[in-house]
Amino acid sequence: MRETESAAEARPYHHGDLRRALIDAARRILETKGPAALSLRAVAREAGVSPAAPYHHFKDKGELLDAVADEGWRILNEAMKAAGENAPSPRAAMPSLGVAYVCFAREHPALYRVMYKRSRDKEALPEHLHEGEDSAYCRTRDTLIAAGADPSDPVGLELATIAAWCAAHGLAEIGGFQQFAHLKEALGGEEAFFRGVFEHMGVFARGLND
Amino acid sequence: MRETESAAEARPYHHGDLRRALIDAARRILETKGPAALSLRAVAREAGVSPAAPYHHFKDKGELLDAVADEGWRILNEAMKAAGENAPSPRAAMPSLGVAYVCFAREHPALYRVMYKRSRDKEALPEHLHEGEDSAYCRTRDTLIAAGADPSDPVGLELATIAAWCAAHGLAEIGGFQQFAHLKEALGGEEAFFRGVFEHMGVFARGLND
DNA sequence: AACTGAATCTGGACGCCGTAAAGATACATC
DNA sequence: GATGTATCTTTACGGCGTCCAGATTCAGTT
Known part of the structure; x- marks a missing residue:
């Protein structure tokens, strides 16, 4: 239903390489906020993706x-x-x-x-x-x-x-x-x-x- | 309202030395279930006390x-x-x-x-x-x-x-x-x-x- | 080009967590 | 015996990891 993906947002439904993006997001969080802030949900958030998405690339x-x-x-x-x-x-x-x-x-x-x-x-x-x-x-x-x-x-x-x-x-x-x-x-x-x-x-x- | 505290349970409302009991409970959990299982709630549970009780003895x-x-x-x-x-x-x-x-x-x-x-x-x-x-x-x-x-x-x-x-x-x-x-x-x-x-x-x- | 199955992502739910606020209960002191 | 204080419970909130059902897209066949 996303008819006008003209804008710069343009997040496609499929990410492309979400696995890579998740690892990068995790490292970014680690460096900026420390290990205590490294939750799966925070990583997903940082990668711009739903909390359950990582489960298609990592068992847990x-x-x-x-x-x-x-x-x-x-x-x-x-x-x-x-x-x-x-x-x-x-x-x-x-x-x-x-x-x-x-x-x-x-x-x-x-x-x-x-x-x-x-x-x-x-x-x-x-x-x-x-x-x-x-x-x-x-x-x-x-x-x-x-x-x-x-x-x-x-x-x-x-x-x-x-x-x-x-x-x-x-x-x-x-x-x-x-x-x-x-x-x-x-x-x-x-x-x-x-x-x-x-x-x-x-x-x-x-x-x-x- | 606890009129008949005759039974062997007999947990008084005030614990006596809950601080001590909490530390012991924590160590018991540590030895039996490991550090991953050491939640504040689990410690309170092990000590037979409500989840908020520890906050009267420890800041967090x-x-x-x-x-x-x-x-x-x-x-x-x-x-x-x-x-x-x-x-x-x-x-x-x-x-x-x-x-x-x-x-x-x-x-x-x-x-x-x-x-x-x-x-x-x-x-x-x-x-x-x-x-x-x-x-x-x-x-x-x-x-x-x-x-x-x-x-x-x-x-x-x-x-x-x-x-x-x-x-x-x-x-x-x-x-x-x-x-x-x-x-x-x-x-x-x-x-x-x-x-x-x-x-x-x-x-x-x-x-x-x- | 349309159909189909598989891969990927979302939304919502569950039970657990740490913590805070408000009320109930027991103790201590007068 | 009354009153204040310390202790404990109940309830609640938001965040967490994880699962499930459904939506969306991709890849391959015809």
Whole structure:
């Protein structure tokens, strides 16, 4: 019955690529209003579509969040790839990877929260994190080898990679707390603070081991 | 109008200590049904009280969660205190602290999630974590000193303490993922896996530093 | 070009949620 | 015993995730 779709509104009944539009709308909401405002209805509203429309593209809200999270992991992957390749030396690659990880999390805090919320709900990281040379996990492992880890001890190598991941994730979640504002100021910025924590991971590790 | 409160039900109109009962009910729900089921209404239901009753004891849902989280931090504090005091030597105290931290998180995953969800929402850890000799943060710092950290470098000491906290929190959140089930099996249990990750934090740290 | 079936979107409904306001009930103090 | 205050209930509102029936459009056949 919409006879005069002459005006600029011109929303056709079929959207074209609503799935894509929904993911974009979700990311827009995440960045502007934060994770608490990310309701399925709000996403549909933002995309200019009825509250039930998303159900033709996602089984439920969780599946939409999975799609959003997946983009987050992809972006993180690329940030770490760039950090690893741009490192001045293989030696310097490891801290660069860590800082890139934490900076991604601090630059996209809402997205990062969605990524880990979904992972915790499923009690598993996305599979593709561990697959392929370019995956963040494998890059971390290979960088550890390049930095001197023993490649002939697969279990130890995996444990060290997990340790690195734990340190980065922990710092990503904790680094934003107000309690550490004075340190960021004293060290001259957030990134310097992150680097400082990573550098002092050795003090902690020595306290653990010998 | 309740003329015959003879029966065993006998719920008086005034509860007595509803605040306490609500916190307990919340923790019961957390342990049995998980964080997703923790609605204010469900808590009120579990405590046998109307949906609006909690508002006489907590400003909103967040304040109730804060109270629950606070109990969590207290329990964690005690677990770490016990771990620190029962350590066979000052040297062994550090890994014991870490394992105690992670084990607490894995034994009370829902509670742990509430604790950090509230902290992230407020972008700050609870203040009392940093106050007093018995606080978890100070205990970690002092244990680091006992394990050989330089006490005359306050910034470095703080960074190392944060590093330790990051490692523990990261492992607490990541350690439950299915991807690592094979490692737990290979190493003979979850606690051994945790210990293994902590021990290999040094490999990661060496990769970072020299 | 008209018909048909499948894909997509709307509108409305259900039960749950957090929260607020107004009224009922019990306690405390005088 | 009366009165004020703290506590609890009832009712209500808007928002949420999700389902269902119907409207609309698209794609393929003839």
